[in-house]
Amino acid sequence: MRTFKHITLIVLAALLWTAFIGYGFINGFLLKPITSKKTSEAFIEATKEKIKEEFVGNVAMTLLENGKVSEEFFYSVDQPVDKNTVFPVASISKWVTSFGILKLVAQGRLDLDKPVDIYLTRWHLPESEFDNKKVTIRKLLSHSSGLIDDLGYEGFTVNETVQTLEESLTKAADAPYSNGVAKVGYEPGTGYMYSGAAYTLLQLVIEEVTGKTFQEYMTEAVFEPLEMNNSTFVRSEKPQLQFAKIYKDDGTTRQFNTFTALAAASLNTSTSDLSKFLLANVSRNSVLSEELITKMSTPETFINKIGVYGLGPHLYSQNDENSVIIGHDGSGNNAINTAARIDLKSKSGIIILETGNHNLASSIADEWIFWKAGIGDYVVMQRNKPYVLTLLVIGYVSILLPSIFIIRKKNKKRSIHIKK
Template identity: 40%
Template sequence: MNIMKRFLKYTALTVMILIIWVAAIFISMDKGWWHTPFTQDKMPNEFIASVQEELQNEFVGTMAIALFKGGKLAEESFYSNDKPADRNTVFQVASLSKFVSAIGVMKLVEDGKLNLDAPVSRYLTRWRLPHSDFDNTKVTVRRLLSHTAGLTDGLGYAGFKNPKDVQSLEASLNKAIDADPGSDGRILIGVEPGSEWRYSGGGFTVLQLMVEEVSGQSFDSYMQSEIFEPLQMHSSFYQWDENFQDRLCDFYETDGSKAAQRYYTAQAASALYTSLADLEKLFHLFDEDNVNQKPVSPEFQKLMWQVEAETLGTPIYGLGTFLYTELENGGFVIGHDGKNNPPINTAFRYNPVAKDGIIMLTTGSTNFATRIASDWVFLQTGKVDALLFTMQQGKMIQIMAIGSFFILILVASIAFVRRTGK
């Protein structure tokens, strides 16, 4: 009986210490207590200089970066391994496309042509959601925009090396043959719509079809006429345009070798081409004091920034918008990142309170833009943003595991010593 009591006592002690240890590491990572940003320089010119220094530590093929202060452009900087880059160089921006595509969807909502809470199937005739074990009418426009529609596709589009191989939109929705590894390419409703946040490239491909059906235009034509032209974003498009070949950035693999351009069916999710200069115009769209023409009103822009999804009890996503970290007024640093292969990494972060921001476009690196932009958020707010926390998870789990191992050894040693001592 005494042996059992001792066993239960030490087991309870071990569990309590492990819980405290895991909680302490989680909180410390979340608060950024162990995070050291790549620079301590907050001023735009000094931050840019630090970025240029950081570029020397790893391979980045092409880079364009802009910093905003108080709603005004403060600094720009460029880097290229070969073909020169400037503010008019055209980049593919991967999943940053979703953020811009969502603005196009919200334009239709504001115009009364879409209802955020209507079943998306109401607007589809060319393709239908597949049968599921759940109520497909719960797959709404809002839930597709917020990745809470129950889709479990996990897409991820790798694109096509030859434009002749690009699938039709309907064929891609049935089974995307350019799906990233880890996805079989099918759109499936695998969990209860509205029950959880699951990032879904396929959901934005459904939205792409919906925009085409409602507008009567191709997705690219609709975005050109309704969003890009009013904002004078003359170097932005979803369907590749050969007229921009001379201004297209070089693509690279991580080893520094040149990579081929990719072509996409899933335009809304992955295929936006744009320039730093054009994204700067998009930045001004969010500034209520800016008098430039706004295809979407501030009221409907702000709907995109409201909390629609959480992970681990923390707000993470609105409507096509990452909520990177909470601000003092209850708002968030908002925007989106993009990541694809061959290595493309892009970041757009906007602080709607201070009207500060960062835009960063890169090729040849899988995470350089995200890391730099996350450190910018950390320097501005003192907080670890959603994507920086995700990048730190591997390190956090490793520290938790090592500490837990030593805690088990320590408690076992104490129990052994006390028992042999008696």
């Protein structure tokens, strides 16, 4: 009977230890950051080790602290890159586009909550079972418009015909992983669903309202005021820029693609320019007021009650009260991956632009969030798995060995007592 009680206590202790480890793993307090040191230099050194583990063609990285550039790192297997080297940044385009849209809102030329259709003449949303009048600028910016295109644009190679904006909205030809149709497929405003077509539609809105091309407007409204001189949505208009080589994951290179969906996927920029853009989110600038920046970074769409999107940027703080981390990632086109984050409270941020690896930039940015704010996600959890499993085993051994010793000792005493 006593042995049974001892075994029961051992099992209970093991279960409690397992529960503690699991809780600590999920909630992050047992996870270790990529480096225990709190300097930008230490973070860069830790990421260098990560870069050594897998292929990447080129990387440009900038860290911001207290509203200033604190550290930079550049790497390439061939052609050198620096802070002015221009990379295609894919969906970071959306965040930059939101600045242009919100400037029109500030000028009273757009209303966040009026039907987007009132601004359109060249193209209109196709009829569906849902009310297209509920599709607004606010919902398009926050991926809650009801559009179900799930578009990730690939762009067009030099041998392909580039679609017009209207043709792309009707059915995007450079959408290999979705049907590419901009159509309302669920009740607008009832949930989050990422939509590339939402930003292509916003691109059309800008052209309709301003009477300018999207490139012209964004240059005048955003790039020039922020002195982003190494940025363009149309590469052919700034051929003098220092463009990075685009590496694929097998180490070969390819040419730049051309996009119809400029607002959603076509921005080309450098870490130097993106630093200016990120700092515009935390300092006085001539594009958007502090009030509009706050509105832009306020949650508009949620997943499980966690705010995931504002009016343009993704939200990364997961309802954490000590930070307001916003930003965006970009990926695709074998193999571009980019990431930008800024904490509006601490004015710290990170920018990683790379080609040749599908997720290196995003994973480093996720590591930065945990290192800086203690907010862990899948990437951090995966890296910590061996460490946490080691803790689990050590706990089991620490419970089991003393328990076996105590049980054997008590059994030995009982045996001696019976013999007597």
